Amino acid sequence: MYHDGGADRPVLLNPGPAGTSERVQNALLRGDLCHREPEFDELLQRLRAALPRALEFPETYESILVTGSGTAAMEMAVTGSVRSGREIVVLSNGVYGERLLAIARAHGITAHEVAPEGDQLERWTTPIDPARVDRALAAHPQADAVVCVHHETTTGLINPVREIGEVVAQHGALFVVDAISSTGNEELNLADAGIDILCGTANKGLHGLPGISFLLCGPAGLDRIAEVPARGFYNHAATHLAGQRRGEVPFTPAVQVCYALGEALAEYTERGGRRTRVALYRDRAALVRAGFARLDLKILVDPPHRANSVSTLRLPERVTYPRLHDELAKRGYIIYAGQGGLAAGHFRICTFGEIPWHRLEALESALGDALHAARD
Numbered sequence: 001m002y003h004d005g006g007a008d009r010p011v012l013l014n015p016g017p018a019g020t021s022e023r024v025q026n027a028l029l030r031g032d033l034c035h036r037e038p039e040f041d042e043l044l045q046r047l048r049a050a051l052p053r054a055l056e057f058p059e060t061y062e063s064i065l066v067t068g069s070g071t072a073a074m075e076m077a078v079t080g081s082v083r084s085g086r087e088i089v090v091l092s093n094g095v096y097g098e099r100l101l102a103i104a105r106a107h108g109i110t111a112h113e114v115a116p117e118g119d120q121l122e123r124w125t126t127p128i129d130p131a132r133v134d135r136a137l138a139a140h141p142q143a144d145a146v147v148c149v150h151h152e153t154t155t156g157l158i159n160p161v162r163e164i165g166e167v168v169a170q171h172g173a174l175f176v177v178d179a180i181s182s183t184g185n186e187e188l189n190l191a192d193a194g195i196d197i198l199c200g201t202a203n204k205g206l207h208g209l210p211g212i213s214f215l216l217c218g219p220a221g222l223d224r225i226a227e228v229p230a231r232g233f234y235n236h237a238a239t240h241l242a243g244q245r246r247g248e249v250p251f252t253p254a255v256q257v258c259y260a261l262g263e264a265l266a267e268y269t270e271r272g273g274r275r276t277r278v279a280l281y282r283d284r285a286a287l288v289r290a291g292f293a294r295l296d297l298k299i300l301v302d303p304p305h306r307a308n309s310v311s312t313l314r315l316p317e318r319v320t321y322p323r324l325h326d327e328l329a330k331r332g333y334i335i336y337a338g339q340g341g342l343a344a345g346h347f348r349i350c351t352f353g354e355i356p357w358h359r360l361e362a363l364e365s366a367l368g369d370a371l372h373a374a375r376d
């Protein structure tokens with residue numbers, strides 16, 4: 001039923017870089033191209049138009065392609081959304097929210113953190129409460145923007161961005177969302193969340209290669225980017241936007257990774273677009289989580305807030321992560337450690353990218369054997 005990535009390559013169950021199809025990989029072999037030639041401009045404009053279309057955003061949204069990993073897009077969005085002398089509210093309940101806060105502070109932007117109460121475990125497993133965002137905006141009228149992670153890949157937790165977006169709009173602030181691990185693959189249609197600037201990546205749910213990320217900007221986001229002063233040189237949103245509109249990228253782009261993104265977006269659309277990708281990720285979650293339950297593995301995040309693509313699982317007694325990782329790698333699966341305070345007692349299994357369905361069906365048995373072999 002599902003695309004089979006073919007061959008007996010190890011299956012990547014880390015949160016990215018995710019597995020890619022042969023068609024996407026072969027795009028890297030298309031040859032050399034100077035980014036000052038009209039052929040690159042044609043590719044650039046095709047990608048800039050294809051991204052909002054594939055993700056079902058209205059035509060008023062415009063893309064900025066970013067050569068760099070997702071963090072480059074986060075930095076461009078944060079620095080591009082706050083005017084001189086104004087402030088930002090950062091919603092934080094995981095590593096990526098904390099990174100957004102660190103980015104704002106590194107650029108000297110006054111940032112107000114909104115985080116759930118409690119110790120790290122409680123903070124990282126509790127969604128952001130829109131009422132707290134309301135109070136923060138009331139307390140900080142100088143805040144120009146609110147920035148939030150939609151899917152906190154740290155734990156696999158989904159934040160209620162649509163409800164948060166309503167609050168942000170009531171206060172007239174700009175709404176910036178890091179959707180790097182949810183763009184085009186989680187249940188919510190992000191076009192319905194009142195987002196002014198969205199950060200996404202070619203990799204993860206879009207199944208392109210790492211190295212290119214992007215911003216999708218609505219009309220208010222585009223206006224703001226034009227107003228904000230340059231806070232750095234390379235990553236200034238207005239410079240990239242103006243250049244890309246003219247078909248002139250200011251710096252050398254990852255040309256071949258752009259080819260690969262073109263193929264990934266074509267595949268995304270040909271296979272049925274957002275609805276089909278979301279259904280695939282939902283089906284994968286149901287399949288692997290039924291296996292986790294039979295193996296008595298507990299998922300950290302409560303069901304209503306769970307992403308379909310990331311499960312953070314408690315390590316059973318007498319099993320360490322390095323042993324489990326190595327035993328599963330021997331069986332053809334690459335898993336990922338927990339982050340921060342979760343590193344000692346948890347691990348993650350993620351289902352981004354191209355994964356042959358039969359390899360996911362075989363995961364339960366491999367995981368059961370690996371858990372057994374890893375026990376001291």
Ligand SMILES: Cc1ncc(COP(=O)(O)O)c(C=O)c1O
Nearest residue numbers: 069070071096151153178180181
């Ligand atoms: C939610 C989220 N934001 C941002 C990033 C960006 O990270 P990177 O720069 O490693 O692509 C990631 C990557 O895992 C992520 O999951």
